[in-house]
Amino acid sequence: MTENLSRYSDDQLYTMLSGDQQTKDRAFAELYARYSSRVWLYCLKIMGDQESAADMFQGTFLRFLQSAGVERQMTNVPGFLLRIARNLCLNTRQKMQPTAVAVEDIQIPVEDQSLESKELARLVSTALDLLPDEYREAFVLQVYNGLSYKEIAETIDHPVSTVRNRVVRAKKKIREILAPYLVDYRE
């Protein structure tokens, strides 16, 4: 009977990644089950398209797996994963050609005049693409990954005050972008 690994801590599972193949398989699958959604969401929101996000996402977990071969103490697996994902995503985005588009030129698809919650979520995602990288990242980590300002600061290695500024600015900016649509939503 296969042992259920759900009760193992992240640290224990990370250590098991250095074990035999079967143990490694199961430990990796369990960690993947715990954090794949979080990492995927980050990659998707930062990169903006599924194809790029898939590359970053897979690269994140592959690097994570490789890191297990090195003897090291692991205390924060999700933070470690997000840091890997962040480095990959930001490096890739820096290499990409910046596409400057005026906010006024953006046409956000609205399928229904009466905005539903789902539609608003889509609008927010679209508006996110218009934010500077640092704002977008702060917003994604705070809203989509559910991290506190302090956790974000630890992840991106910046002061909490900077994180606060970025999150607040990001949210204000998104509201400005969505202002024409929010009028309908309020009604």
Place this chain on the structure above:
Amino acid sequence: MRHEEQTWNASELIYLFVDGEANDVQKSTLFSALANDTDLQTEFADALQINAAAKSERGAIIPPSHVTTGLFQKAGISAGAIVTSGAARTGAVVGTGSAVGLTSLFRKVATPVFSAFLGAAIALFLVPEIAPWASDSGSSRETIAQSVAPAQPAEKTQAAPNEHSAPTVPNTPAGQKNTTSVLSSSRAGAKEGRNSSLPHQLNNAQTLTIAEKSTATTTSTAPTGNIASSAAETMQPLSAEEMVNIRLAMAPDGTPHSAGSIDDLKRQESPSQRSKTGTDVPPAPTGIVASQTFPRLSVQLRGMADVQMFPHRSLQSSVAAPAFDNIAVAAFYNVSRNHALGIEVGREYHPLYVATAPPVLEEQPDVSGTQPEGSDGPGIIFTDANNLLTPTTLAGNARYTMNEEDIQSYKLESYSKWAGLSYRYRANELSNVLPLRPYIQTVLGASNFGPIGKAMAGLSWQPDSRVTFSLGLEGTSIFYRQDGAWYSTRKLGASYAAQIEF
């Protein structure tokens, strides 16, 4: 700290407050400003809506299955590991060609299908008369019935090739005449049976009893087949004592008594009985005939007492009469005394949470099952993604708490209504002393959630020829598809049933 010294305007304080990062002074400042500023109120409402809408995606976006499988391949992790993990399970999209998804589906559907095949296999091996390879054993009633029945009119058997004359019994009704003449063919077996070989004797008797039935309706069909010829060749008149021996050798339901009890039975038969039936012409062995005239139709009313549900969920319903939480009505056609096919409808207490709006889930920091720090209210702790019909991206087996506001997004669907096709096998009585018949039953059908499979096993007791009571174990699997992936929940319970035969 720097951020404590920073001055925030009221508009910015809105976002700090929404994020739960505002201190008491900042909250006080914000609410003072909100009281008199309608624009600020509007911005506050917008901020809440944007926040809620964005957070709703937290649980709704998962890595596509091809990304998951691709990663596992690149990492050299076996695909089997994906299936056992929660998030991978949610990411396995069935119907897109994903091998992982198909494997997952196969494993879930395999349970009821395997049960059905297992039941059929047990039936074949435990009941050799229905096994095609066992037809040469000479013990198959049904096989013999098919071969002999159209070939046994008394007139024709008299014209059998070896010219044995059929017996003619004076003052005997036509049916009995046929019975007698047919029974005569078992003479050799009957004689042997007095000494040793009772089963052989009974086989012959059973064969010929079936022939007796057929002669009532068939009078001109030419004998065909080896068994018919063989029966005709052995036609010889039986003495009255031999008839009694044959009759007494059979239990009322057609099953043989033990060889040692025949003499006892002969002694028990009273003289009045003998005189009533006639010393020379005993009545047809009704017990044998009865065994072939089992009721063809039956109706079963079944209930189930819950034992356990997987994933675990409280099975205490809120209705006033929990005895009717799990009920089913089945109509069976008895193909033989042991096998029956039927249709069933029923409803079952099988609670599932159905999402009515995207939930906002907050991860519980530990897996101890305790309330996470800072969460509001008692919440509902889900231990598995399968607890939800919209499992979204609940990460594997980690525990989550759903806040009260999110509970509003879910509707508890308590009952599944279902219908399906059923197969049942009931073995013969365990013994004459203990007239219990083991049974297995499988059901495949559809419910309002998705495909449903059931498997039952237990014992049945027939106090009367038309009434049967059953008690056993019943397992149910319900499969449902959500967000492109298949899930299942299972339930185990004690099954009880009453059945009326027609």
